[in-house]
Amino acid sequence: MAPARIYASSDPIAAAGLQRAQQALGYVGAGILIIVPGPEDAVIAGAVLAKSAVQGARLVRHLRQLEKYGGGGFKELTGGRIRYYGELEAARNAGPMAGRRLVREWDPVTGATRTWHETLDSAGRVRIVRPETGGLKIHYEFDEAGNYVGSW
């Protein structure tokens, strides 16, 4: 996945602002998101326009985290939280484990984030989870069926 690039503007979506956004999109090229906080939603050729400053700020933060943590994609969870998945980092001598990925979860409402590592087996199943809390590092192990086995 190509990293997102961001062009940000605090201008409202007035006709003049819209024209500038279109010009900017043409300048930076396709596939690049443009965020212009304003009073109305609008989608123009791949440009996402947020309708308020708050939405605009959240969108910028979403794109920022997508760029930093979401190389493997993201998904929205129930309640509005968003989980960003890093790409699999292969491990060469890890036995049944294929590697690991970094995961970031963000709650747009509270702004809270949490980060953890997931170790995946060769079948792509999450077998070990280790939260990155800054405190004690605990590995939580799961069997092939996803049942919790224990921690260390």
Add this chain to the structure above:
Amino acid sequence: MSVPGDLGAIPTRADVRDKIVALIGSDQSREEIANWAALWVRQEDPQIEDACVWEALKRLTGADLRSSRTAYLHSDADFVAWLKDLGDS
């Protein structure tokens, strides 16, 4: 450039390269290096714009992951590959 708090200066390519070399040479423990990298990776909005540095930090954060109670997930072969990916830049 530095950031607020006690994180110190924003890591450079030379910094992350030094950490990977330290991993390979066992000059510093995996845990120490992973903790250092995690300080940045856990930030709500990491102000690290160099993509190479950022990728290296994410890798280093998991340097002390274990694949079982007794074995590390990553080996020296991984660390050498990380160093190679970082290149001479």
